[in-house]
Every structure is written in C-alpha cells, then in structure tokens.
Amino acid sequence: DTGVSQDPRHKITKRGQNVTFRCDPISEHNRLYWYRQTLGQGPEFLTYFQNEAQLEKSRLLSDRFSAERPKGSFSTLEIQRTEQGDSAMYLCASSWGGDQPQHFGDGTRLSIL
C-alpha cells in the first residue's frame, strides 16, 4: 500500500491556460474522488468514479472541468481556460466501496497568475 499519489504537487499557470492533474489511487480501491479545497475551507466534492464509470458530478464542476479514469486505475482532472477562481488545492482520494474511509493524496496546489 503506497498510498494515493498526486502529480504535480504544485502548478503555476497563467489565466486562460489548460492544466491537467493526475491521481494514482491505492491499487485495490475501486472508488476515486476529486475534491477542491480553498483557503480556510473544508474540501468540496467535485466528482467520483467507481472503476471507470463517473457516477456523480457536483454543480461546482463547470463545463471547463473534465475528469477521466480510462481503465479504472489512475485518473486525470483537466481544467480548460483557467480562471483566477480556480486557484485552490485539488485533492484526490480513493476507497474500497462507498461506506469505507477515503484515503487522501497530498493534493495539487494550483495557482493562477
């Protein structure tokens, strides 16, 4: 169990650019979650996958956001045409089933210039 890993840890980009983050969950976990956390707030749910199927998306996930988990293993979160308001920590978590604790990665901190 190597834990959940996220890459990159930090991303600085200019407004309007596209960015992509990667999450590698714990290998035997079938569920993978994405959250966004802004300063002084708790994480907010964005979306989750069970295996390769994306089962739920939050209203926070605008059309500029897309997530994939093509083979039910790693996942990517892409943000197109980034805006200042996208600056946040993006957290990934995984679990075995929906009623088990989620294991979190250390996050990707996105800064928009």
Next chain:
Amino acid sequence: AQSVTQLDSHVSVSEGTPVLLRCNYSSSYSPSLFWYVQHPNKGLQLLLKYTSAATLVKGINGFEAEFKKSETSFHLTKPSAHMSDAAEYFCVLNFNKFYFGSGTKLNVKP
C-alpha cells in the same frame, strides 16, 4: 439533507491539557461519521470512524470521539494535547459521498 457543522473555527489549548473539538451533524439516515486531520500542505489523514458498532470510538494518536444520537453530535477529544497535534481537523459525514465540516484549527501552546 446531509450536513456537518463544526462549532469552533479555532481552538487554542496548552500542551498537556485536554482537547475538545465539537461537531454536530444533520442526516436523514443513520450516519457514518469520520474525523480527519490535515497538516499544512498535506492531504487528510483518518483519525477515527463511527459506523454504529460502538458509540465511543478510539482513534490514532490518543484521540477518541463519542457519538450521541440524541444530541446529533460527534465531538472529538484527547486527554492531553501534544505540540504535534497542532493542525486542522475535519468532521465528515459519509452518505454516498463525503460531506465535510468547515474545519477547526487547533493551536497548541507550549
């Protein structure tokens, strides 16, 4: 509707004194509740979980929490704070997905 309220945004204690972090929840169903801790620039680490087996739940690092259905509370306690406990703590309700409280920052004074 599911929701979690953490009653204190900041708590400050002296090293060696007890810690109490308060959490109330709202759920239409029997809740599954967790406490997580987050150190700066890190992900969240599970402290403990309640899944209806016992109302008093023991976690890591000497933390425990008591589920009180009548009060819809799940407060986190520790008998004696350590400097390394300084972090942000999140109470979480699990109902198909995680509902996070807004967090309590714990400061531990020497």
